Amino acid sequence: MNVAQKVGKLFRPEIFDSAREHAHRAMHPVSARRLLHELERDGAWDELRRRFPRDEKEVHRFGDTRFWIQRNVERAQDLSLDRPPRRRLLDLGCGPGFFNYVARKLGHPGVGLDIDEQPIFRETLRLLEVERIIHRILPGKPLPANELKYDLITSYLTCFHRLERLPDGQWRTWSPADWQFFLEDVRAHQLSPGGTLLLEFHPDKTGKLYPDHVRDLFTQNGARFFRSKVFFRGH
Numbered sequence: 001m002n003v004a005q006k007v008g009k010l011f012r013p014e015i016f017d018s019a020r021e022h023a024h025r026a027m028h029p030v031s032a033r034r035l036l037h038e039l040e041r042d043g044a045w046d047e048l049r050r051r052f053p054r055d056e057k058e059v060h061r062f063g064d065t066r067f068w069i070q071r072n073v074e075r076a077q078d079l080s081l082d083r084p085p086r087r088r089l090l091d092l093g094c095g096p097g098f099f100n101y102v103a104r105k106l107g108h109p110g111v112g113l114d115i116d117e118q119p120i121f122r123e124t125l126r127l128l129e130v131e132r133i134i135h136r137i138l139p140g141k142p143l144p145a146n147e148l149k150y151d152l153i154t155s156y157l158t159c160f161h162r163l164e165r166l167p168d169g170q171w172r173t174w175s176p177a178d179w180q181f182f183l184e185d186v187r188a189h190q191l192s193p194g195g196t197l198l199l200e201f202h203p204d205k206t207g208k209l210y211p212d213h214v215r216d217l218f219t220q221n222g223a224r225f226f227r228s229k230v231f232f233r234g235h
């Protein structure tokens with residue numbers, strides 16, 4: 001890397017976004033420890049971990065309240081949920097419900113949306129008192145109709161765009177047309193004007209988050225990119 005490239009790297013927008021994220025977390029601390037302590041006062045969590053042991057199934061890692069409360073406090077801080085205005089939240093692929101729980105504790109009510117396949121999630125959602133819309137997100141199909149729009153719609157590591165695993169281990173994923181349908185549906189029927197849609201992606205085997213043609217489609221729809229996250233604004 002030559003000097004010009006090194007200097008260029010220093011001034012990439014990502015570096016500023018990253019610094020802003022760290023500064024924000026430091027300036028607006030939220031006590032994950034207090035939230036954890038409050039939750040764990042209920043012996044039901046120990047009981048849950050006995051019934052869903054970590055070494056039995058990968059998904060049982062979601063019984064680890066210490067890890068998931070901390071992770072979701074950071075997610076909430078990064079979205080400035082530690083302060084007003086109050087936002088109505090829809091968390092797509094909510095899984096265990098920790099993000100909805102932390103957001104509610106910070107004053108932002110909402111619901112999760114997910115398929116109903118994992119017994120451990122039924123239990124965590126009940127313990128966290130998080131409401132879930134049972135729905136499978138499918139290409140070309142709208143999200144369930146709702147009366148009030150959401151100010152914030154999130155999708156953390158949900159992978160609803162993965163359709164099938166191919167023989168080479170890669171995934172067949174949504175086409176740009178599928179994404180366009182999803183974005184238009186969310187903007188028309190789910191997201192309030194000025195609201196935020198955040199999609200966080202898992203990297204595939206090669207480290208790629210999504211194909212270039214999908215990134216182009218996101219760009220055409222006004223996306224802002226930050227690491228594995230893509231942000232859109234409601235119209």
Ligand SMILES: C[S@@+](CC[C@H](N)C(=O)[O-])C[C@H]1O[C@@H](n2cnc3c(N)ncnc32)[C@H](O)[C@@H]1O
Nearest residue numbers: 093094095114115135136137156157158159160
């Ligand atoms: C790895 S978990 C992530 C849970 C949570 N978002 C988090 O990051 O803590 C992925 C979740 O996405 C959900 N999911 C996957 N495909 C989905 C689809 N097509 N529609 C709705 N939910 C889906 C799964 O059921 C699971 O709860």
